[in-house]
Amino acid sequence: MQEIELKFLVPESRLKGLMRQAKVKSSQVTQLAAHYYDTPDQQLAQAGIGLRIRKEGETWVQTIKAGGDGLAARLEHNAVLDNEQVQDMLDNNELMPDLTIYKDTSIATALADFKLKKLAKQLTRLYVTDVQRTTRSLIEDDNDDPNNCLEVAYDYGEIIHGTDDSQREAIQEIEFELVSGDLDFLFLTAKTWCKRYKLCLSTVTKAERGGLLINGRDHSPAVSANLSQLQVSKDSSMPAFVRAAVHNCLLQILPNSSAIVAGSTEVEHVLQLHTGIKRLLAALKAFADFSDEINPDWLPILQQTAVLLDDYRQLAHVVSHVEPLLQTYGAPTVDWATDIDAIKVTPIDAVRANDFQLTLLELIAFAMSDPSIEPKADHLAHDKLEKILSKEYEKCFESDNEPDESSDAELDSDDITDDDNQAEYRLSNHLTDLLYISEFSASLLRKKKTKKKTTRWLKRLKKAQIALEQHSADSRYQQCYELKSATDAHALYGAGWFTATLEHDYDPTAKHLAKFRDSSIFW
Structure with a gap:
């Protein structure tokens, strides 16, 4: 099945008020003890998969989560386990997931790249979580659509390293999961709570946090743009x-x-x-x-x-x-x-x-x-993109955007005026916008015969954009050091260094721009 939920971090200053809403007469408090499994080199985590066995009240459940849209939806499969068998495995320190149950399920595609028998032999318990969960149901008071229902779950506890229980990290978060009905109800409810309690969205799962703990990291690496995910x-x-x-x-x-x-x-x-x-x-x-x-x-x-x-x-x-x-x-x-x-x-x-x-x-x-x-x-969309790209392309070559290329000699720094900087800044922004729009549009507009042409044009645009952006950044750094020199004479070195850098890099930047300008468009 597909799980659709939104997760938020709870600020300490708003916790008391939030708990008054979470702990109502109909709410339930459950102790959750979960064991998370992966290979020693975390192959499942790298594939975006989380695998756990968790005690939910008096019931043991094996859960796997994978895939999804990267925003709020994930594939999820839950299997209730035999309590006596689980207890026997715990007593012998042999508690391990059973991967054979996924053979003919909706989650099978997420595991398609793994050989399950080999994977099962490699699995090990990496970390555990000990969480107290307070849950309540919210049902929309609407006679027209009485099926809108979601579960609010506040989790408080910690993640514990699987082999060193002195390494722990606190958990304090609230989740809104759509049980039935329309997405609108989920988002309207989440917005109401977000506004009232100043909640902050988090896409970091407990599995991801556990992986960070055992790797000695506080946060996952920064994520850059990935156009291969553009659908x-x-x-x-x-x-x-x-x-x-x-x-x-x-x-x-x-x-x-x-x-x-x-x-x-x-x-x-x-x-x-x-x-x-x-x-x-x-x-x-x-x-x-x-x-x-x-x-x-x-x-x-x-x-x-x-x-x-x-x-x-x-x-x-x-x-x-x-x-x-x-x-x-x-x-x-x-x-x-x-x-x-x-x-x-x-x-x-x-x-x-x-x-x-x-x-x-x-x-x-x-x-x-x-x-x-x-x-x-x-x-x-295809029918509108050419006009949009052409309009943005024309902005890049308006006369007040272009730097003065009339002299082959190095540009004297005294000739760089505020107007020049403003024009350069505008051109940098136009090139950046054109690059992003072109990247979104390229797969719809390019044809098989013009694929190389499209790739070459985008490459030249990116080189021009990066060169001009760097030139603009160096100009700002030069100003930054120059201003700093009023209170710290040591900054004069930086101001002079960037002045020389700007003069040296002006011609290469202008050449990248000219090369891009001379390239025929791909649409």
């Missing part, structure tokens, strides 16, 4: 296409935002979340007419979050990458601690903001909703 076809309708694009962006956004709300300060999580939001903004703006369900209120919230993340990301990149680089060239150390501390809104503040969390919920609901019931469901 579009030549006959995709306009509503289906824009949902697929949003879905693909969320697959990048949600894991990184989940890590940040859980406390990650890694620059790569911030970078990939920022990139995911920029991709999402490009898609929502370019394909705004593809669906009547797109909410224009999403844009300002996403834009504000992207700006806040970028302010922190740039300074954090200076500390983590630029400073060590400069010091390899003999630069004196510049202390940026006070500058970091002066940032009023940190990534965790930006991502935990209720408006952003509610927007994420609405975007997930949109991506999972049925595109076939929309008025434009019979309009093919």
Whole structure:
């Protein structure tokens, strides 16, 4: 069967109020003791599969979870086990899952890449969880649709290392699982609780957290864009296409935002979340007419979050990458601690903001909703994409965007004006938007005979975009060090270094832009 649930982390400040809603007369409290299994090298985890045996009250249940849409839906199979057999295995320290039960089930496809007999011999218990679960049912008070029902489950406990019980991690989260009825009821309820208790979405499963514990990591690695997961076809309708694009962006956004709300300060999580939001903004703006369900209120919230993340990301990149680089060239150390501390809104503040969390919920609901019931469901996306791409392409070559290429000599830094920087910034944004839109659209527009042409054009666009983005970033770093030099003379080295870098890299950047401009479009 398919499990559809939303998981949230609970802020300590809101816990008492939330528990008053979770612990009502009809609620149930169950102690859950779960044993999680994988191979020593975690082959199941790498395939996105979680396998456990859990005691639920007085019943032992073997559960496997796999696949799904990466947002809120996963395949799940539960099998009730014989209590006496389980107890015998526990007494002899031989409790192991039975993989033969999956042979003719819906979960079999998820295990198709494994030889089950060989896998069974490799399985070992990696970690356990000890959780107290408080559950209650919520049924929509609607005579028109009395079947809308979901389960609210608050989990409190810990994950324990399978071979070293001194290694533990606390669990404090709440889940909303759709039992029956419409997705709308799930999302409306989750939004109400999210708004009231300032909940934060998390895509990190207990299995994933257990894997992190045994590997000695606090958070999973940052997730970058993966266009191989973009589910579009030549006959995709306009509503289906824009949902697929949003879905693909969320697959990048949600894991990184989940890590940040859980406390990650890694620059790569911030970078990939920022990139995911920029991709999402490009898609929502370019394909705004593809669906009547797109909410224009999403844009300002996403834009504000992207700006806040970028302010922190740039300074954090200076500390983590630029400073060590400069010091390899003999630069004196510049202390940026006070500058970091002066940032009023940190990534965790930006991502935990209720408006952003509610927007994420609405975007997930949109991506999972049925595109076939929309008025434009019979309009093919393919028919509109050429016009959209052409319009975005033309923005890249407006006269006020282009840097001055009239001289073959190195550009003097004194010639770089604020107007030049603004034009460069606009061009960088246009190229970035064009790249994202083109990547979403390429599989629908390219033909077999023009596949190489499309690949070559995208490659040249990406090179131009990366070169100009780096040039713009170096310009900002130069300004950053120049401003810092007013209070720390050591920063003068960095200001001078980036001034020289900008002069040296101007011509190569202009050549990448010219090469892209001279390439014929693929649509």
